[in-house]
Amino acid sequence: MYTELVMDHAMNPRNIGTIDGAQSIIKVGDPKCGDSLLLFLKFGNGVINDAKFMIKGCPAAIATSSMTTEMVKGMTLEKALELTDQQVADALGGLPEEKIHCSSLAVGAVHAGIKNFMASGDGNNQEP
Ligand code: FES
Ligand code: FES
Numbered sequence: 001m002y003t004e005l006v007m008d009h010a011m012n013p014r015n016i017g018t019i020d021g022a023q024s025i026i027k028v029g030d031p032k033c034g035d036s037l038l039l040f041l042k043f044g045n046g047v048i049n050d051a052k053f054m055i056k057g058c059p060a061a062i063a064t065s066s067m068t069t070e071m072v073k074g075m076t077l078e079k080a081l082e083l084t085d086q087q088v089a090d091a092l093g094g095l096p097e098e099k100i101h102c103s104s105l106a107v108g109a110v111h112a113g114i115k116n117f118m119a120s121g122d123g124n125n126q127e128p
Pocket of ligand 2 (some may be wrong): 032033034061099101103105
């Protein structure tokens with residue numbers, strides 16, 4: 001039911017871990033399945049410099065978190081705010097319909113992390 005790429009990211013997730021001096025640390029969970037994600041973000045010059053995560057979740061959640069962190073590294077904050085679950089699923093070659101929402105853990109965490117960072121005021125110093 002999962003593509004080879006999904007299985008690859010689920011078995012060998014990229015960017016697992018924590019970031020020392022992360023400017024944004026976001027915890028998101030899904031009360032329905034009890035899964036949760038801890039996302040660490042570092043910013044600079046209006047882009048996401050680094051993204052790492054720790055997770056308790058299903059293979060789809062692990063794979064989409066892995067792909068999401070790969071995709072947002074080097075991405076401008078504006079573009080990352082527009083990232084959708086579907087774009088992450090597409091980058092993985094597709095996900096079963098009932099698993100698309102699992103990618104909202106990572107995408108939602110990225111959006112929340114950026115908003116927190118911008119609200120903290122630091123974002124204003126990062127304009128190019
Ligand atoms: Fe909970 Fe996928 S089933 S994250
Ligand atoms: Fe909870 Fe997929 S079932 S995120």
